[in-house]
Amino acid sequence: MEEEGLERDIAGEQDQSPTLFGERLPFLYIGAPLGVLASLVMFYIESRQASWLRASSALMFPVFAPLLLYWMHRDRSTYEHGLRGMALLIVLSLISGALLNFSSPILLIWIPVIPLSYVLLLGHARAVRWNVATLLGLIVAYILFPVMNDGARPVSVLIFGVSLLAASVSMLLSWHHYRELSVYQRRLYEQASYDGLTGAMMREPGMEILARFMSQADRQPAQAVSVALLDLDDFKRINDEEGHLAGDRVLQGVTAEVRAHIRGGDYLIRLGGEEFLIIFPGMQAEEAYALSETLRQRIPAVTDGLSRRPVTTSIGLAQYRPGEALGQLLGRADHLMYAAKTTGKNKVCTDMASSGQPTGATESAG
Numbered sequence: 001m002e003e004e005g006l007e008r009d010i011a012g013e014q015d016q017s018p019t020l021f022g023e024r025l026p027f028l029y030i031g032a033p034l035g036v037l038a039s040l041v042m043f044y045i046e047s048r049q050a051s052w053l054r055a056s057s058a059l060m061f062p063v064f065a066p067l068l069l070y071w072m073h074r075d076r077s078t079y080e081h082g083l084r085g086m087a088l089l090i091v092l093s094l095i096s097g098a099l100l101n102f103s104s105p106i107l108l109i110w111i112p113v114i115p116l117s118y119v120l121l122l123g124h125a126r127a128v129r130w131n132v133a134t135l136l137g138l139i140v141a142y143i144l145f146p147v148m149n150d151g152a153r154p155v156s157v158l159i160f161g162v163s164l165l166a167a168s169v170s171m172l173l174s175w176h177h178y179r180e181l182s183v184y185q186r187r188l189y190e191q192a193s194y195d196g197l198t199g200a201m202m203r204e205p206g207m208e209i210l211a212r213f214m215s216q217a218d219r220q221p222a223q224a225v226s227v228a229l230l231d232l233d234d235f236k237r238i239n240d241e242e243g244h245l246a247g248d249r250v251l252q253g254v255t256a257e258v259r260a261h262i263r264g265g266d267y268l269i270r271l272g273g274e275e276f277l278i279i280f281p282g283m284q285a286e287e288a289y290a291l292s293e294t295l296r297q298r299i300p301a302v303t304d305g306l307s308r309r310p311v312t313t314s315i316g317l318a319q320y321r322p323g324e325a326l327g328q329l330l331g332r333a334d335h336l337m338y339a340a341k342t343t344g345k346n347k348v349c350t351d352m353a354s355s356g357q358p359t360g361a362t363e364s365a366g
């Protein structure tokens, strides 16, 4: 069903959840050198005190951050991975610093900063997994501390526990806030994207999805995209003779039937009134024609009973031609649907040469 397809789209968008930095690489170009500078200063201070272990942990960021920046600059598609790498670097530096400095309670105040840096760099959704892993890592580090430091005791369990608790609370609060926000966003998105009467997708998001499939077909010509423009015949008569509610019932019955026949990745869009568009991504001409023909035959059967007389439909079926504009593709489908209307209605008209029908042919009801 098209909703499932959209679920995937939504999930995909959430997966690339916007971070505070978004795509603003310049921010990183300024932030990363500052981080490098701060780490070098820390390295200098620690090395002056001959604390070489702590000094080397401070060096982690200056060594790896420029490499990551260079990688992100060269290939922007790896930007997200680069951000993850940066977050990992910051946290590794913090953890190794904390590991070597557990005896200094002052440093533990930075632990609650970890959830925040994850959220900023990775967005809420990914931050949760990373935070859980980091908190577990800190607990292991705390347990291993005496082993690595000749039996020296780390800071008291109480201080460490309070620090972890603060980090966990800040993580949970941010997650809770994110969940509330995403439920609200999803509700708004659905209201703005789906028609309340039929549940079909609305025109604007539908056109965006069609444009996306068209550009995909431009990149991969084997990925054919077909569209079926479907217009109910003499629908006005139902409204006029039986009232608007009967008309509404028919619209709902038709969309339910279409949904029952289209595939998981197909999209049903209500263009307006009794006019619908179905997008068949990756479907060859013969299959698209056969499916349109099935719908044409099924619609009178399902509307029989919803209104006094069965409702028929005229369908214009067109396949995207690489390089074509969206308006051109819809114009062709509209032209074909109009041809079906003007030659007797209750037909599928297509100009797809390989559909099994002669070009421009129509198939009338039995």
Ligand SMILES: Nc1nc2c(ncn2[C@@H]2O[C@H](COP(=O)(O)OP(=O)(O)OP(=O)(O)O)[C@@H](O)[C@H]2O)c(=O)[nH]1
Residues within 6 Å of the ligand: 197, 231, 232, 233, 234, 235, 236, 237, 239, 243, 244, 245, 246, 247, 248, 251, 272, 273, 274, 341
């Ligand atoms: N019940 C109902 N009617 C609607 C809705 N949206 C549009 N309509 C009606 O759909 C009708 C469309 O009429 P026309 O555009 O003349 O189309 P038609 O009667 O199907 O004629 P052809 O397309 O030529 O077969 C109009 O009467 C609109 O008021 C709706 O949401 N519910």
